[in-house]
Amino acid sequence: MTTRVRLGASPLEVARLGVGCWAWGDRRYWRYGEDFGPHDVVDAFDAYTEAGLDLFDTAEAYGAGRGEQILGWLARRCGRKLVIATKYAPIAGRGGPAAIRKGLLGSMARLGRPRIDLYQLHWADRDEVPIAATMAVLAEAVHAGQIGAVGISNFRAGEMRDAHDALARHGVPLATVQVHYSLLHRTPEVDGIIDACRELGVTMLAYSPLEQGLLTGKYTTTLAADGPRGETASFAAANIDAAQTVLSTLRAIAAAYAVEPAAAALAWLLAKSPPIVPLVGAKNGGQARRNAEALTLRLDDAAIAALDAVSLPWLAIR
Numbered sequence: 001m002t003t004r005v006r007l008g009a010s011p012l013e014v015a016r017l018g019v020g021c022w023a024w025g026d027r028r029y030w031r032y033g034e035d036f037g038p039h040d041v042v043d044a045f046d047a048y049t050e051a052g053l054d055l056f057d058t059a060e061a062y063g064a065g066r067g068e069q070i071l072g073w074l075a076r077r078c079g080r081k082l083v084i085a086t087k088y089a090p091i092a093g094r095g096g097p098a099a100i101r102k103g104l105l106g107s108m109a110r111l112g113r114p115r116i117d118l119y120q121l122h123w124a125d126r127d128e129v130p131i132a133a134t135m136a137v138l139a140e141a142v143h144a145g146q147i148g149a150v151g152i153s154n155f156r157a158g159e160m161r162d163a164h165d166a167l168a169r170h171g172v173p174l175a176t177v178q179v180h181y182s183l184l185h186r187t188p189e190v191d192g193i194i195d196a197c198r199e200l201g202v203t204m205l206a207y208s209p210l211e212q213g214l215l216t217g218k219y220t221t222t223l224a225a226d227g228p229r230g231e232t233a234s235f236a237a238a239n240i241d242a243a244q245t246v247l248s249t250l251r252a253i254a255a256a257y258a259v260e261p262a263a264a265a266l267a268w269l270l271a272k273s274p275p276i277v278p279l280v281g282a283k284n285g286g287q288a289r290r291n292a293e294a295l296t297l298r299l300d301d302a303a304i305a306a307l308d309a310v311s312l313p314w315l316a317i318r
Helices: 038-050 062-078 097-111 131-145 158-169 193-200 209-214 227-231 238-258 261-270 285-296 301-310
Strands: 004-006 012-014 018-020 053-055 083-088 116-121 145-152 174-178 202-209 276-280
Touching: 018 145, 038 062, 038 285, 053 062, 053 158, 053 276, 062 083, 062 097, 083 097, 083 227, 097 131, 116 131, 116 174, 116 285, 131 145, 145 158, 145 202, 158 174, 158 193, 174 193, 174 227, 193 202, 209 261, 238 261, 238 301, 261 276, 261 285
Parallel strands: 018 053, 018 276, 053 083, 083 116, 116 145, 145 174, 174 202, 202 276
Antiparallel strands: 004 012
């Protein structure tokens, strides 16, 4: 397995494991400033960069812009070459060309960068602006040098093909599609996304690869995640109970390789084809170092087959 991958047909090349930065600066959902703070984020960032990770993904919606500000500051103090990705949220009333251009400039200002390496649409605008019109604006930004590559997030397979074709008409490739993918959410394998990635040459970025912490093995029916995260369907008692068969197998495989369950769960994703880039978060340096072990972990065929088999109930479209 290669340790680096090119993002679609773009010139961007990154480590096979990326960093999801949703928690950095998000107070409401991830309780930034309560459970963890700035020093913890710095430690996590440093641990990831020291391990060779260089793709960092945020969004203007994370912490109402605070996430971009934090990542921008971290990138400037780092001094290493990084690939910075962010996302535009086409909420009601801001899906048109002028709003997208304004949003792009706002993200550039908060990140403190004259150019964003990978700019993504956070979800498909299914109400106001056709995909072709949105892609035309993003292609224009690529030609203007404001964006290095274009990506999409939370798109259906058909919408992904529409975005790819619309960008191609402007001479711009669709570099990435970002979707939810993990041992406990295998929908991309059956909803057409992986097939479209293979056919179109688009790289998948997998968010929530640890199911927001559930696949670390830390949480049980008597120890759920705190705050709004613990109130989601993932942490419902019935779902945690159902996940125990997966977690049991995952723990056994992780122990055999002398790593934490999180690293084994990520390594299962890294073994998939075509190559994908899981985006894994961390609230502190310890978590980041344990997660980063996945980058050099090679599960054997038996381990992969065991995880495939035990997670079959999560293969259905959800």
